[in-house]
Amino acid sequence: MTDTAVAAEDRTRTPERARRRRGGGPPGEPRAVGWLYVLPALLVYAAFLLYPLLRAVQISLYDWNGNTLATWAGLDNYADVVTDPALRASFGHALVLIAFYALLPLLVGLVLTAILSRAQVRGLGFFRTVVFLPQVVAMVVIAVAWRRMYSPDGSVNDLLRAIGLDGLTRGWLGDYTAALPAVGLVGTWFEIGLVTVLLLAGTGKIPTELYEAARLDGAGPVREFVTVTLPALRGEISVALTLTVIAALRTFDLVYVTTRGGPGTSTSVPSYEVYNRAFQQGRVGSAAAIAVVLTLVIFAISFGITRIAERDR
Amino acid sequence: MRRRPTTTLIAAGMLGALALTACTPGSNSSEGSTASQSGQVNTDPASMGQVTLTVWDQEVRGGQAAQIEELNKEFQAKYPNITLKRVTRSFDDLKTTLGLALSGNTPPDVFQANNGRPDMGKFVQAGQLLPLDRYADAYKWTDRYPESVRKYSSYSEDGKTFGTGNLYGLPQVGEVVGVYADKAVLAKAGVSEVPTDWAGFEASLQKVKDAGQQPLVLGNLDKWPAIHVFGTVQAQTTPADQIRQLGFGQKGGSWTTPENTEAAQTLVDWVDKGYFSKDVNGLGYDPAWQEFSKGKGAYLIAGTWLQADLGKAMGDDLTFVLPPKAQATPAATGGTGIPWAVSSKTKNPDAAAAYIDFITSKDAMGVLAKTENLPVADTADQKAPSAIGQDVFTAFGTAVEDDALVPYLDYATPTMADTLGAALQDLLAKKATPEQFLETVQKDYGDFVAQNG
Numbered sequence: 001m002t003d004t005a006v007a008a009e010d011r012t013r014t015p016e017r018a019r020r021r022r023g024g025g026p027p028g029e030p031r032a033v034g035w036l037y038v039l040p041a042l043l044v045y046a047a048f049l050l051y052p053l054l055r056a057v058q059i060s061l062y063d064w065n066g067n068t069l070a071t072w073a074g075l076d077n078y079a080d081v082v083t084d085p086a087l088r089a090s091f092g093h094a095l096v097l098i099a100f101y102a103l104l105p106l107l108v109g110l111v112l113t114a115i116l117s118r119a120q121v122r123g124l125g126f127f128r129t130v131v132f133l134p135q136v137v138a139m140v141v142i143a144v145a146w147r148r149m150y151s152p153d154g155s156v157n158d159l160l161r162a163i164g165l166d167g168l169t170r171g172w173l174g175d176y177t178a179a180l181p182a183v184g185l186v187g188t189w190f191e192i193g194l195v196t197v198l199l200l201a202g203t204g205k206i207p208t209e210l211y212e213a214a215r216l217d218g219a220g221p222v223r224e225f226v227t228v229t230l231p232a233l234r235g236e237i238s239v240a241l242t243l244t245v246i247a248a249l250r251t252f253d254l255v256y257v258t259t260r261g262g263p264g265t266s267t268s269v270p271s272y273e274v275y276n277r278a279f280q281q282g283r284v285g286s287a288a289a290i291a292v293v294l295t296l297v298i299f300a301i302s303f304g305i306t307r308i309a310e311r312d313r
Numbered sequence: 314m315r316r317r318p319t320t321t322l323i324a325a326g327m328l329g330a331l332a333l334t335a336c337t338p339g340s341n342s343s344e345g346s347t348a349s350q351s352g353q354v355n356t357d358p359a360s361m362g363q364v365t366l367t368v369w370d371q372e373v374r375g376g377q378a379a380q381i382e383e384l385n386k387e388f389q390a391k392y393p394n395i396t397l398k399r400v401t402r403s404f405d406d407l408k409t410t411l412g413l414a415l416s417g418n419t420p421p422d423v424f425q426a427n428n429g430r431p432d433m434g435k436f437v438q439a440g441q442l443l444p445l446d447r448y449a450d451a452y453k454w455t456d457r458y459p460e461s462v463r464k465y466s467s468y469s470e471d472g473k474t475f476g477t478g479n480l481y482g483l484p485q486v487g488e489v490v491g492v493y494a495d496k497a498v499l500a501k502a503g504v505s506e507v508p509t510d511w512a513g514f515e516a517s518l519q520k521v522k523d524a525g526q527q528p529l530v531l532g533n534l535d536k537w538p539a540i541h542v543f544g545t546v547q548a549q550t551t552p553a554d555q556i557r558q559l560g561f562g563q564k565g566g567s568w569t570t571p572e573n574t575e576a577a578q579t580l581v582d583w584v585d586k587g588y589f590s591k592d593v594n595g596l597g598y599d600p601a602w603q604e605f606s607k608g609k610g611a612y613l614i615a616g617t618w619l620q621a622d623l624g625k626a627m628g629d630d631l632t633f634v635l636p637p638k639a640q641a642t643p644a645a646t647g648g649t650g651i652p653w654a655v656s657s658k659t660k661n662p663d664a665a666a667a668y669i670d671f672i673t674s675k676d677a678m679g680v681l682a683k684t685e686n687l688p689v690a691d692t693a694d695q696k697a698p699s700a701i702g703q704d705v706f707t708a709f710g711t712a713v714e715d716d717a718l719v720p721y722l723d724y725a726t727p728t729m730a731d732t733l734g735a736a737l738q739d740l741l742a743k744k745a746t747p748e749q750f751l752e753t754v755q756k757d758y759g760d761f762v763a764q765n766g
Contacts, residue, residue: 059338065431065727066412067439070338147534151600152592171595174534176742261731262536263594263738279409281727282431284338 053295060288066278070285077289087290090261090268091297093180094249097269100184101191101248102241108188109195109240113233114225116196117203128200132193139190143257146186147173150258173259179267183258187248195240202236203229238309242302249298270294339416339439354451358392358667365396366664369414369424371407371651376621376685380485383680384672391671395664404651408432415441415656422659423668425651426482428465430475430562431727433654437481438472443655444479448666454483457675457690461718462487464561466652473765475724476561482652483673485681487689487709489635489647489718490541493613493623495605497630498526502611507632511549511639518588521611528588530610532601533741536734537723539580539593542614543737544646544722547576549639553719556644560720562729564762568755569748577740577747584741594738616647617705621685624701633704635712647709647718649689682706726761733757 035042060077064070081087112131116124134142149155150172157169172182206228214224252271255261261268261276270290278287355361372381385397400421402410408427414420415436426433426442436442449455455463466482468475492514494507499517502524508514518528533539547556551572558566583589590596596604605613606626613619614636623631635645653672655665671677678688682695685702692710697703712718723730736753739745745753 062338064338065435065438066339067416067435067441068339070340072337147597150595151534151597152590152595153600171534171592174592174595174738174742176744259534260536260734262534262735263742264735264744276731280431281731282412282435283727 056288057292059285060292062285064285065282066284067282073285077286078293080286081289081293086265086268087270087273089265090270090273091293093267094251094269094294096180097184097187097248097251098245100181101187101251102244104188105191105195105244106237106240108192109199110230112192112196113199113203114221114229116200117229118221118224128197131196134190135193139253140257142186142190143254147258150182174263176263176266179259179263183251183254183267186254186258187251191244191247195244198236198240199233202233206232234309238305241305241309245301245305246298249294249301354447354666355663356448356451356667356670358395358664358671361394361661361664361667363394363396364661364664365398366423366661366668367398367400367421368668369400369402369407369411369421370653371402371404371425373401373403380677380681380684380686381672383684384677388668388671392667395668397668412436415439418658420656420658422661422665423653423655426654427651428482428648429721429724429727433466433481433652434468434472434475436472436654437468437470437479441657442481443657443659443662443665444470444481445483445655445666445669446480448670449480452666452670454480454670454673458483459713459716461713461716462649462689465649465720466654474561474563476557476563476720482654483669484649484652484689485673485677486650486686487647487692487713488616488618488650488687489645489709489712490545490614490616491633491635491645491708492545492637493605493615493619494632494634495608495611495627495630496632498608498611502526504611507634508637509634511637514637517611518583519586522587527590527610528612529583530601530605530613531589531593532596532598532604533594533738534597536738537730538598538601538615539737539741540721540723540730540733541616541646543576543580543733544719545614545636546579547573547722548636548644548646548719550576550579552640553642553644553717556719556722559758560722560724562725562758562761562765564766566758566762568751568758573751574747577750580737580740581743581747584743589741593741617687617709620687620701620705624699629700631701633701633708635708635717643712643715643717644719645712645717646721647712648721725758728761729754729757 059070061073061075062070063073063076116127151157152169152171154172156172160166160169170178172178175182210228210232211224214228219227250271251269252275255267255269255272256275259267261272271294274287274291274294276287277283277290370381372378385399388395389397407425411424411426411432412435414424416439420441426436433442445454449463462484463480464476466484467478467480469478492507496507499505499507499521502517502521504517504520508517521528529542531538531542544556551570555566555570555572557563559568584593602613602615602619602623603626604610606623608630613623617633620633635643653669655662655669659665673690675691675694678691678695681688682697682702685698687705687709688695692706692713695706697706723733726732733754736745736750739753740747740750
């Protein structure tokens with residue numbers, strides 16, 4: 001109370017000083033100047049990200065084919081996302097893909113990390129490069145290659161025949177039960193490298209004293225991994241999960257090239273539906289609604305992951 | 314602690330941005346066309362003065378590129394006062410960018426717009442295409458292009474009815490889905506000639522199967538190839554008029570008829586008898602025809618667009634025929650290449666029409682034939698560069714003459730390609746019965762017709 005009174009008094013005499021003390025904020029230039037500093041970046045961000053995002057939200061409220069005048073549809077497009085069983089299924093497929101894109105690579109990545117970080121592997125750099133290699137190749141190229149491998153006469157079936165498992169051979173991408181896992185496994189193969197390299201980088205930061213202490217206490221390799229390595233990698237795991245989960249949810253190119261959502265609609269995913277509706281079917285409003293929902297889902301899930309990872313730190 | 318102004322500012326900024334964007338989507342594309350749609354037309358390009366035409370096309374591959382480059386060169390040499398500014402795009406790129414370009418203020422003057430409702434139909438609805446009927450009269454296109462071909466680029470003025478009404482484009486090439494046969498494989502199975510009737514065709518399928526060969530090659534991983542196979546079978550069971558009604562998405566038709574059920578059941582029977590390979594949904598379209606070209610099957614039901622590639626690989630073993638007839642009046646799925654259309658905003662409609670006339674003239678058809686394309690008009694007068702080419706010319710010429718062309722079934726509604734593609738995968742995998750399959754397709758067609766009127 002007294003402070004405010006003094007400040008009010010001050011303002012009448014030396015406005016310069018008063019402004020500096022306003023709100024009890026840090027000394028220095030007034031806060032608003034900060035906006036000036038971020039303005040150039042903010043303008044670019046607003047023009048190329050915020051504006052399109054808001055525009056997409058707006059379009060999603062209309063029934064629009066992209067060329068003629070749109071008609072107001074209210075929340076109909078959103079109701080469609082919830083009620084259309086095929087669309088709901090496509091979100092379900094995206095969730096299944098999370099298991100293949102995020103959880104499986106994390107599991108494999110942790111095992112690889114445990115082995116690679118513990119043993120004095122010769123040529124560690126070489127192995128790291130090999131594991132990381134899929135990340136370097138464009139997804140479209142990967143998809144084309146895997147489509148060939150999964151074909152009825154492809155190398156996957158050749159391999160199965162070579163080891164006597166003829167009964168398992170099939171046209172993988174055309175099989176109603178196998179298609180989604182087949183697409184997902186490409187994602188697993190693709191993401192393992194990223195996850196492993198992230199985790200390996202994380203283990204480099206763990207002080208060797210911790211391992212020594214654990215060993216002195218009689219910890220075996222498993223115990224050592226669980227008590228020392230795993231907790232230390234919490235940050236890296238969170239980053240890896242966020243990146244891979246987002247990749248899973250926005251999968252487009254892989255599905256577009258390999259199955260086009262088939263057979264039937266068993267591998268359709270939201271991103272593919274967005275493309276299909278906007279550019280093939282002329283249902284831009286509906287496409288925008290799916291895109292908005294997908295954005296919200298991605299936002300919610302990655303927000304959740306970060307929150308869980310940062311709790312109790 | 315006092316509330317920082319940040320959140321308020323962001324919220325205000327967002328609201329401001331929303332206010333800026335708050336005009337209805339599509340309202341900025343001016344509907345008014347500058348090109349006059351009545352009165353006298355000028356058919357003498359030399360008298361049009363200095364004109365520049367912007368042309369967007371997707372003739373980028375092999376023979377397609379060769380023909381348009383030659384025709385453009387001839388056009389420029391003949392009419393030096395008209396400058397062509399050619400922009401080439403792949404089929405997919407043209408499809409995704411053309412809509413946006415036509416909404417803008419400076420659309421291309423001449424462009425290729427795909428026949429179906431999601432493309433040409435949508436543009437007609439938006440008033441972005443110039444009706445070409447006056448030019449069709451002036452240049453006598455109506456004489457050279459039979460109605461069965463003009464149908465494919467005709468819409469009512471409001472864009473709602475496909476297959477009748479104004480003419481909005483003119484194609485250069487024709488397409489028809491027929492049967493490619495490998496004579497060597499057939500001979501080995503004891504089939505000396507490609508049967509010309511449906512019963513004989515089905516009998517030969519069994520003969521080939523008994524001889525331990527694959528009767529029909531189909532790769533349906535890409536979803537759409539089976540549409541052509543189903544269309545071919547349906548053309549044998551269902552009257553052509555009914556198929557046209559369904560294919561053009563006109564009201565009054567029905568999918569759930571005994572005739573269509575018979576067609577769907579035939580496909581299922583073929584699956585049961587092992588005429589298709591068991592991985593039919595797992596094989597891609599390109600690998601499938603490549604396998605066929607290597608002698609891994611007797612028949613391939615596919616379109617004329619494969620003739621050049623297959624001919625090169627198979628030589629004299631290959632032949633192409635219209636689907637063997639089951640009915641007195643034959644029918645075959647087919648249509649035209651992507652038609653050339655004119656923007657309603659063009660400043661030079663006469664020059665644009667003159668260009669289209671030039672690349673679709675009788676001389677142009679000769680150039681098309683020479684470059685291994687299938688000329689859509691005057692087909693019988695042309696000489697093909699190869700034996701298989703001649704088969705294809707004969708087949709298409711016959712189909713047009715007999716008024717046997719029925720449209721691609723996925724033209725019907727904007728969503729039909731997906732609905733039918735997925736439903737056929739279900740049918741071939743026996744995830745759906747013929748009745749369920751037809752109900753799925755009927756729902757798509759019925760919903761659209763009810764809404765479209």
